[in-house]
Amino acid sequence: MAKSLRSKWKRKMRAEKRKKVAPKELARLKQALSLDKKGEAAMTDIQEIATVVPADKIKKAKDVDMGELEGDDGKMDLDGKRNKKTLLDENGQYPAWMNQRQAKKLKGKRISKKGSQGGKKKKGIAW
Template sequence: MAKSLRSKWRRKCRAVKRVRYGEKELARLKKTLGIDENASKDVEMSDIQEIATVTNAQAIKENKNKKVVQGNMEDEEMDDGTAKVYSKKTMKDQYGNYPVWINRRKLMKHKKGRAKTKKGTIQRDKKVAKKQKKRRTKGKEKIEQA
């Protein structure tokens, strides 16, 4: 569809811009990483220590294990009435309300799906009950015949 002269000209101009901006972006990236040929090799890294903390994997694992051990205590400390706990299955909080951030269409779809699963479990129970009644009546008939 886009075969007009105007669209061809725009496509050509965008290709030129892509090349020009690509060169600028590459230069900026090299400067950021410190691998620029023109820039000085001595880079002061003391500023990075203020921005980020460096830890090893073992220290992170130990902190994670400590949190798992203290899991029950953390829940009690955070339970001050403001924190809401959402169920993964029902997607509701402890008061029976859905979270604010759920899209309404998604919420309605979830409700329909939950209704189908409930309906399926109820029907299965009824079918089992009917089968058991049939077995009981057949058992009584056999006893009466004997």
């Protein structure tokens, strides 16, 4: 799609704006990463917005986390009260990620299995 004159114009103007804003953004990024000479002043500004953690602390924490994962068997923490076959929970609800079409399909399968166990024959052509 996106071939109309309006979308072409919008794309062109966004590109122009990117060119215009790029130098300011680059300067701000350098200042934030303290590549600039006045990096210390930038860090105080950044600390008001976000928490600044030194890299060595992150590396140490990462090593500790990896040690904890080695003992784990790698399974996800799922809701244990959900039936794996029908995907229904204890209240008869399907998961939030499932769309209505999938739920209807599973419900149809469940009901058809119940009906076939009842011993009722399906109506059809007699011969």
